[in-house]
Amino acid sequence: MRPSQRGAWPYLFLTPAIVLFTLFLAVPIGYTVYLALRRTKVSGLGLGRGARREVYVGFDNFAAALADAELWSGWLRVLGYGSLVLVVMLGLALLFALMLDSARVRLARFSRIAIFLPYAVPGVAATLLWGFLYLPSLSPIRDVLDVDFLGATTVTYSMANVAVWGGVGFNMLVLYTTLRAIPRDLYEAARLDGASELQIAVRVKIPLLGPAIVLTTVFSIIATIQVFTEPTTLRPLTNTISSTWSPLMKVYRDAFVTGDLYSAAATSIVIAAISLVLSFGFLRVVRNHAFREG
Amino acid sequence: MRANRLGAALAVALTATLASCGSGEPTESPEAAQSRPASSPQGPVKLTYWTWAPNMDKIVEVWNKAHPDIQVTVSKQAGGDDAAAKFLTAAKAGNPPDLVQAEYQHLPSFIAADAVADLKAETAAIKGEFSEGLWGLVTLGTDAVYGIPQDSGPMMLFYRQDLFDEYGLAVPKTWQEYGEAARTVRKKDPKAYLGTFSSKDPGAFTGLAQQAGAQWWSISGEAWKVNIADEPTQQVAGYWDALVKEGAIDDMPYFTPEWNKALNDGKLLTWPSAVWAPGVLSSNAPKAKGKWAVAPLPQWNAGESFSGFWGGSSTAVSARTPSKAAAAQFATWLNTDPAAIDLLVEEAAIYPAATKAQSSLGEPPEYFANQPDFWQQAAAVSAGARGFTFGPNVGVTYNAFKDGFDKALQNGTPFTGAVQGMQDATVADMRKSGFTIAS
Numbered sequence: 001m002r003p004s005q006r007g008a009w010p011y012l013f014l015t016p017a018i019v020l021f022t023l024f025l026a027v028p029i030g031y032t033v034y035l036a037l038r039r040t041k042v043s044g045l046g047l048g049r050g051a052r053r054e055v056y057v058g059f060d061n062f063a064a065a066l067a068d069a070e071l072w073s074g075w076l077r078v079l080g081y082g083s084l085v086l087v088v089m090l091g092l093a094l095l096f097a098l099m100l101d102s103a104r105v106r107l108a109r110f111s112r113i114a115i116f117l118p119y120a121v122p123g124v125a126a127t128l129l130w131g132f133l134y135l136p137s138l139s140p141i142r143d144v145l146d147v148d149f150l151g152a153t154t155v156t157y158s159m160a161n162v163a164v165w166g167g168v169g170f171n172m173l174v175l176y177t178t179l180r181a182i183p184r185d186l187y188e189a190a191r192l193d194g195a196s197e198l199q200i201a202v203r204v205k206i207p208l209l210g211p212a213i214v215l216t217t218v219f220s221i222i223a224t225i226q227v228f229t230e231p232t233t234l235r236p237l238t239n240t241i242s243s244t245w246s247p248l249m250k251v252y253r254d255a256f257v258t259g260d261l262y263s264a265a266a267t268s269i270v271i272a273a274i275s276l277v278l279s280f281g282f283l284r285v286v287r288n289h290a291f292r293e294g
Numbered sequence: 295m296r297a298n299r300l301g302a303a304l305a306v307a308l309t310a311t312l313a314s315c316g317s318g319e320p321t322e323s324p325e326a327a328q329s330r331p332a333s334s335p336q337g338p339v340k341l342t343y344w345t346w347a348p349n350m351d352k353i354v355e356v357w358n359k360a361h362p363d364i365q366v367t368v369s370k371q372a373g374g375d376d377a378a379a380k381f382l383t384a385a386k387a388g389n390p391p392d393l394v395q396a397e398y399q400h401l402p403s404f405i406a407a408d409a410v411a412d413l414k415a416e417t418a419a420i421k422g423e424f425s426e427g428l429w430g431l432v433t434l435g436t437d438a439v440y441g442i443p444q445d446s447g448p449m450m451l452f453y454r455q456d457l458f459d460e461y462g463l464a465v466p467k468t469w470q471e472y473g474e475a476a477r478t479v480r481k482k483d484p485k486a487y488l489g490t491f492s493s494k495d496p497g498a499f500t501g502l503a504q505q506a507g508a509q510w511w512s513i514s515g516e517a518w519k520v521n522i523a524d525e526p527t528q529q530v531a532g533y534w535d536a537l538v539k540e541g542a543i544d545d546m547p548y549f550t551p552e553w554n555k556a557l558n559d560g561k562l563l564t565w566p567s568a569v570w571a572p573g574v575l576s577s578n579a580p581k582a583k584g585k586w587a588v589a590p591l592p593q594w595n596a597g598e599s600f601s602g603f604w605g606g607s608s609t610a611v612s613a614r615t616p617s618k619a620a621a622a623q624f625a626t627w628l629n630t631d632p633a634a635i636d637l638l639v640e641e642a643a644i645y646p647a648a649t650k651a652q653s654s655l656g657e658p659p660e661y662f663a664n665q666p667d668f669w670q671q672a673a674a675v676s677a678g679a680r681g682f683t684f685g686p687n688v689g690v691t692y693n694a695f696k697d698g699f700d701k702a703l704q705n706g707t708p709f710t711g712a713v714q715g716m717q718d719a720t721v722a723d724m725r726k727s728g729f730t731i732a733s
């Protein structure tokens with residue numbers, strides 16, 4: 001069939017995708033940009049009809065978002081929290097995946113599900129559950145260990161713990177699946193060469209896992225930048241988490257607590273831009289290295 | 295690491311909202327369109343009502359039976375600031391409910407967002423049923439009427455009678471005595487506190503500031519006056535600051551599992567709260583039932599009898615509703631009809647705003663069965679309670695309270711600084727929006 005004979009058919013098949021994309025991605029993003037360029041202006045007391053109108057303010061909201069010191073300290077907090085989560089979570093995920101894949105492990109199927117299970121617990125429930133474990137009068141941990149889990153410095157670790165607990169299983173599964181797809185004869189060859197299990201893991205498996213590790217890292221970076229559930233759920237329990245602890249919390253606060261949708265829209269676009277820079281930046285840095293074998 | 299999933303859920307929710315407000319015009323559901331009384335007098339008017347008061351559906355059922363032409367559907371909401379945010383968002387999206395339960399402090403933001411209707415004509419006949427103070431909360435001192443008062447929350451001092459007796463404490467009449475009692479408690483039981491200062495509950499702090507005589511907002515001519523860091527407020531902040539820093543008072547927030555447990559176990563002896571406290575205590579501290587008693591708030595000067603308000607709400611009609619008259623009719627019935635008010639007290643456990651109803655309350659709340667004069671005390675306190683006009687951006691002020699006092703507790707900085715922070719944040723936000731502010 002020549003291209004001209006194909007007619008409209010391909011477009012017909014594409015239509016559902018295009019409609020869904022427009023409705024659920026392009027329109028909301030467009031509306032966010034539209035809102036970010038506007039602001040309400042009230043006159044006088046601002047009461048009653050006609051006292052409030054929406055005006056175009058150009059990039060004022062973006063300028064305000066970029067100049068907001070609270071937002072930048074939010075980024076710093078998330079950077080500290082994120083590096084902790086990334087290293088521990090991905091490290092554990094890799095360790096578990098390698099252990100499950102090693103030939104000698106028993107109860108592999110059970111362990112796999114056990115490690116994955118926390119991922120099935122919704123974030124709010126998981127945070128509440130851990131929150132109760134952190135609270136002095138309710139916690140069995142606090143009976144043994146006299147640490148203030150919700151203190152000004154410890155609270156970051158406590159939150160990271162919740163994220164790690166919930167996230168290890170998912171990342172482990174991605175890495176484990178990749179490991180299972182590696183041809184077994186590679187290991188056999190290594191064994192014939194006299195390599196130990198540990199050597200096989202470090203010299204053969206980890207290099208072959210490169211692309212999967214990059215993938216899970218990018219996912220985790222994006223998720224960490226958008227951290228919201230843990231601090232928001234823990235906030236009522238302690239006075240160490242402010243309403244702008246993370247950048248996304250500031251967006252929520254602006255939109256729904258102080259009723260400024262326009263600033264919220266501008267800040268969310270800034271967050272999206274920073275997420276893009278960080279995740280693509282990371283990809284660029286590791287691309288040559290990680291995909292060399294791929 | 296669930297933020298990505300949450301983000302997805304938020305995105306879906308946002309899109310759903312967007313889809314319904316694409317044109318910027320109010321989208322009317324088919325029922326709403328049919329329910330225009332002018333165009334179709336034959337069908338019943340259908341109204342939706344957002345409320346968080348318990349058992350409101352039972353009360354509305356009584357109305358629905360008696361008024362086949364105006365059928366109200368209750369949509370149960372989570373209370374507090376979230377409910378206000380949800381209503382404002384729905385109003386902006388063009389699909390708000392016809393009626394909404396509006397806390398007094400949120401009403402000005404609803405008015406400023408042009409989300410609630412002026413009911414001046416519809417409420418002219420019932421104005422006399424409410425005290426001037428409460429009526430002022432729904433008019434903001436203007437000529438318009440933006441809601442019908444439903445309940446009020448005069449503040450009182452709730453205390454553990456049995457433990458007061460055990461430790462030989464007298465019920466404090468002044469705040470100074472309260473401070474001394476706090477120190478005594480620490481000596482008698484190092485694990486117990488007389489009370490706690492919550493950095494999470496701006497409403498409680500607002501009520502205490504009102505008691506001291508604060509006037510955070512006022513309208514003078516065509517301009518707002520913002521005076522959050524006024525002298526009475528600084529006095530209240532400084533007082534609690536000293537007690538917390540000294541260790542005489544705890545700093546755990548209200549309504550947490552920690553707090554529930556302390557109330558239940560007798561490790562917290564008082565709670566300066568509002569008339570609705572029995573409901574909270576009975577569900578959060580069931581073990582201490584019958585051990586609590588109520589007294590007027592301690593005073594700043596001996597012999598005075600002032601109080602403030604924590605909470606309280608009105609029934610407002612959405613500016614976008616096509617059936618304003620019917621909605622106003624229902625709201626009037628709900629808050630002034632004797633039978634309806636009886637139901638509100640019995641089923642929804644509220645302290646009614648209508649003056650007549652306040653004095654006719656009989657049986658005390660079950661949790662306070664040992665205090666037969668509970669409602670008489672409440673009425674006496676209510677008579678001496680002073681409120682103030684709330685501003686158009688209470689959300690900003692309350693958020694500044696939480697962040698400011700959290701930080702002050704954490705870093706040991708003065709509470710008065712946090713109060714100044716509330717003032718600055720509120721004024722900055724109002725200036726940004728273009729409100730006229732009198733200096």
